[in-house]
Amino acid sequence: MPKIVDHEARRAELARAVWRVVQREGVAAVSVRATAQEAGWSPGTVQHYFSTRDQMLEFAMETAIAAGAGRVEPLLADDAHADGDPVTAAVGILESxxxxxxxxxxxxxxxxxxxARVLVDERARAIENRGADELADECRRLVTSLCHPPDDEQIEFEAVRLHALLDGVSLMAVTRPGRMPPERVREILRRHVAQIASGPAPAGSRPHGVRTAVSGPRGRSR
Structure with a gap:
C-alpha cells in the first residue's frame, strides 16, 4: 500500500524550519540548503515544495500570520483571562x-x-496586506471594547493609532532592542490602552476622516 504523505503538514514543517533558522541566524541565513539541513531533509526534497528562497519566506510569513491569529483566539475565548476587564484583556492580546x-x-x-519586498513584489504585498488587514480589524475590535460610549470617528482614529503604535514598537524591538526591551514594550502598550479607555482625545487634537490603517506584523504570529 503506498505511503500517504500529508503535503500541507510537510510544508508547515518546512515553515517551522525556516522560523528556527531566522531565530538562530537571522533572515539573511535562510536558503534552500539551510532549511533542508534544519529540517533534516535533502535539498531536493525541499525544492519539491519550494523551488526558491522567496517562496519559502512567503509561506513562512503566511504561517506567521496564522500563528498570530492562533495566539489571540484562546485569549478571546477565555473569559477568565482578564476577569471581565477590557483593559487587561486588550493588553494581553497586544502583548501576544x-x-x-x-x-x-x-x-x-x-x-x-x-x-522591502512589498514595494516591488505583488505577491509579497498581497501577503503583507492580508496580515495588516487582520491586525487592523483586531485593533478596531479592541478599541471598540475600550471606548464608552462608542463613537465611530473616535474608534476609527484610535484603531489606526493603536495599529501604528504596535507596528512602531515591534519594529524597534527587533531593530533596536537596547532602546525597546520587552519591559518597555509592555509599559507602552499598557499606558496606551489605559489612555484609550480613559476617554477621547481633546477636541482638535486628532484629524478628521481617518479611514485606513497602516501595515503591520502579523502576527505578526508577529
Missing amino acids: LAPLDGDSRVATELWVAFL
Whole structure:
C-alpha cells in the first residue's frame, strides 16, 4: 500500500524550519540548503515544495500570520483571562502580538524582511496586506471594547493609532532592542490602552476622516 504523505503538514514543517533558522541566524541565513539541513531533509526534497528562497519566506510569513491569529483566539475565548476587564484583556492580546517571545519575534523579523519586498513584489504585498488587514480589524475590535460610549470617528482614529503604535514598537524591538526591551514594550502598550479607555482625545487634537490603517506584523504570529 503506498505511503500517504500529508503535503500541507510537510510544508508547515518546512515553515517551522525556516522560523528556527531566522531565530538562530537571522533572515539573511535562510536558503534552500539551510532549511533542508534544519529540517533534516535533502535539498531536493525541499525544492519539491519550494523551488526558491522567496517562496519559502512567503509561506513562512503566511504561517506567521496564522500563528498570530492562533495566539489571540484562546485569549478571546477565555473569559477568565482578564476577569471581565477590557483593559487587561486588550493588553494581553497586544502583548501576544508584540515580539515578546520566540515565535512572535520571528514573525516580526520576517515582517521587517518582507517590507522591502512589498514595494516591488505583488505577491509579497498581497501577503503583507492580508496580515495588516487582520491586525487592523483586531485593533478596531479592541478599541471598540475600550471606548464608552462608542463613537465611530473616535474608534476609527484610535484603531489606526493603536495599529501604528504596535507596528512602531515591534519594529524597534527587533531593530533596536537596547532602546525597546520587552519591559518597555509592555509599559507602552499598557499606558496606551489605559489612555484609550480613559476617554477621547481633546477636541482638535486628532484629524478628521481617518479611514485606513497602516501595515503591520502579523502576527505578526508577529
